Amino acid sequence: MAKSPEGSAQEFSALIDPLLTKSYALAYHLTSSREAAEDLVQEAALLAFRNFSSFQRGTNFKAWLFRILVNASHSQHRKNLREPKVTPLEDAEDLYLYNHSLEAGLDRGSSNPAELVLGSMDVEHIIQAIESLPDDYRLVCALYFLEETAYQEIADILEIPVGTVRSRLHRGRKLLQKSLWNIAVDNNIIAALKDESEAVK
Amino acid sequence: MSQLDRYTCEETFNLLNDYVDRELNEDQIIKVREHLAVCEECAGEFAFEAQVILSVRAKISQINCPVTLRDRVLQALLKAQTD
Numbered sequence: 001m002a003k004s005p006e007g008s009a010q011e012f013s014a015l016i017d018p019l020l021t022k023s024y025a026l027a028y029h030l031t032s033s034r035e036a037a038e039d040l041v042q043e044a045a046l047l048a049f050r051n052f053s054s055f056q057r058g059t060n061f062k063a064w065l066f067r068i069l070v071n072a073s074h075s076q077h078r079k080n081l082r083e084p085k086v087t088p089l090e091d092a093e094d095l096y097l098y099n100h101s102l103e104a105g106l107d108r109g110s111s112n113p114a115e116l117v118l119g120s121m122d123v124e125h126i127i128q129a130i131e132s133l134p135d136d137y138r139l140v141c142a143l144y145f146l147e148e149t150a151y152q153e154i155a156d157i158l159e160i161p162v163g164t165v166r167s168r169l170h171r172g173r174k175l176l177q178k179s180l181w182n183i184a185v186d187n188n189i190i191a192a193l194k195d196e197s198e199a200v201k
Numbered sequence: 202m203s204q205l206d207r208y209t210c211e212e213t214f215n216l217l218n219d220y221v222d223r224e225l226n227e228d229q230i231i232k233v234r235e236h237l238a239v240c241e242e243c244a245g246e247f248a249f250e251a252q253v254i255l256s257v258r259a260k261i262s263q264i265n266c267p268v269t270l271r272d273r274v275l276q277a278l279l280k281a282q283t284d
Contacts, residue, residue: 009282012278020271021264038267042273042277045274046281049278112249115256118257121260123263146258166224169218173253176257177253180257
């Protein structure tokens with residue numbers, strides 16, 4: 001293979017190194033497997049390196065890298081590998097987690113019920129919840145929850161209009177709340193919190 | 202409705218996501234803040250929704266890049282450079 005004509009390996013490594021953890025977390029969302037996530041990050045890093053000459057210096061390297069990573073995950077090979085572990089969601093009402101938390105009597109003391117429920121869940125539960133979203137919503141939400149990211153940056157990464165990001169994010173967050181609640185119920189987290197709540201009363 | 206309460210609950214609710222994400226313009230931010238300051242119910246919903254986002258992000262930030270991945274990527278890049 002020819003060396004990247006303009007970009008040196010050193011420059012590329014310095015740019016990608018601080019982004020490996022976020023890249024891995026994003027890849028984990030996209031593949032739902034730690035092993036497949038590592039493969040995807042390596043593949044994306046190589047693709048980015050080979051195309052480094054097309055990266056415009058001074059523009060957003062992270063957005064460029066994440067776009068390559070997302071596109072790499074779209075390959076048919078990985079689509080076949082990804083098997084949904086939960087039933088896709090159809091719809092969810094507004095304030096799903098809020099209303100269900102209050103109905104379950106989890107609004108005790110000074111604790112925010114959201115902190116109470118989500119604080120009791122594992123990282124794997126969160127990954128599972130994002131995985132349950134329909135593909136379009138899953139991608140937008142994965143990028144959104146990775147870190148505080150402006151709608152415009154998500155739009156740049158996914159190459160979709162910012163209005164589409166907004167609408168997918170709004171609906172995706174509602175669906176995510178329903179999924180989080182269902183997972184918390186299935187894993188007896190809500191039952192345990194209700195018991196604790198009863199004991200306090 | 203008080204003079205300060207320039208948005209209704211419904212109008213505020215419709216802007217809550219954009220407010221949490223700092224995607225509103227200055228005028229909208231002021232109006233939402235004014236409403237949240239006088240409406241306990243909306244303020245409670247806002248605090249809850251904002252906490253959901255913070256909590257999900259906090260969980261996701263616990264995902265660490267495996268130590269071996271960094272070496273693996275660097276080795277692959279070195280190999281690609283010399284091939």
